[in-house]
Amino acid sequence: MNIENWTEKGIDFIVEYGPKIIGAILIWIIGSWIIKKIKSGVDHTMAKKNYDPSLQKFIGNLIGWGLRILLILAILAKLGVETTSFAAIIAAAGLAVGLALQGSLANFAGGILIMIFKPFKIGDLIEGQGELGSVVDIDLFTTKINTPQNKLVIIPNGALSNGNITNYSENGVLKVFHTIGVSYDADIKKTKEVLMNVLTSQAKVLKDPAPMVEVSELGDSSVNFAVRPACKTEDYWDVYFATLENAKNALDAAGIEIPYPHSVEIQKQV
Known part of the structure; x- marks a missing residue:
């Protein structure tokens, strides 16, 4: 009798959840393939436009993780799990991090703008934020320039990207x-x-x-x-x-x- 009950419950579970599990597996396989193709296309586009390697890696990872989170939420929804609470938690966490890192995020956004629009490159003589010098390094948060007095000046990208930039090297x-x-x-x-x-x-x-x-x-x-x-x-x-x-x-x-x-x-x- 117990065996029959367990068999019946097992059959009911398979009937109820089997299609959902199979659908979730298919969503994972197809979604992973689509994510891979999207990342490959983005990487190819950025490489073709000569984006900075650090920016290429960061944007690639950012897109990859963002799409994976959406894929996981889609799989959970397919399995019948309520995803509204997950989305709310993610949104709240994002807001908290944004408020805590407001200045850093401004510099981060400025770094991305500089790397995408390329108002200057390493080796250029520029003037920005009241400083004149040759660019020696550009990262996601700061730009480093070497002045004629051989002083290393580190300028936050947020302020630099929002101010006037004079590039003395652009025209040659x-x-x-x-x-x-x-x-x-x-x-x-x-x-x-x-x-x-x-x-x-x-x-x-x-x-x-x-x-x-x-x-x-x-x-x-x-x-x-x-x-x-x-x-x-x-x-x-x-x-x-x-x-x-x-x-x-x-x-x-x-x-x-x-x-x-x-x-x-x-x-x-x-």
Whole structure:
């Protein structure tokens, strides 16, 4: 009698839950295959667009875990388990983590935006958040730059991505801006020739765009010339300093005076 009861219960269990279990297994197999295909497609797309490897790995894992959670919820629903409470727990946990890590999540989101839109890359000379330097590392939370003074500056990605970023390396060419003043007694044409020769004689000054020397201002004690050579980004400081030094030497050799402040002492005879 007991055997018959257990057999009958077993048959009832199989009839009631068998299709659900088989359906859950099929959902797991098909769902796992779909997740694998989606991850493969996402990885291929990111690799094709040259996304940062750390970002590729993170997004791949994030999508994979998110889809697996949805798959597990679907399987539980197929088995007749109430999933509303699970969804509420997941949502509450997500909200709690978001509130606790609000600043970190802002930096994390900024890091993702930087890696996706690529306003700069490692090696670029940039200016952001009041700091100027070469980018040495980009991770999900911070960007590290090395300043001309050889100081390592770590900038949170949240602030960096939401502020103005100047990328000096993007175009590959920079213009050096100098203002050089000469005496009002100097001949303007001769001065322009001397300064232009200073620029064209430098091997690192580009011919295209052409260097420029023009009168920019009639100052209180000098005629000021805008001196604008163009060069490759990596040659900027070489051209910057060489132009100043060579201009001083060339103007002295040509007998063109560079004005400087004078002090006049007046003595009153008693």
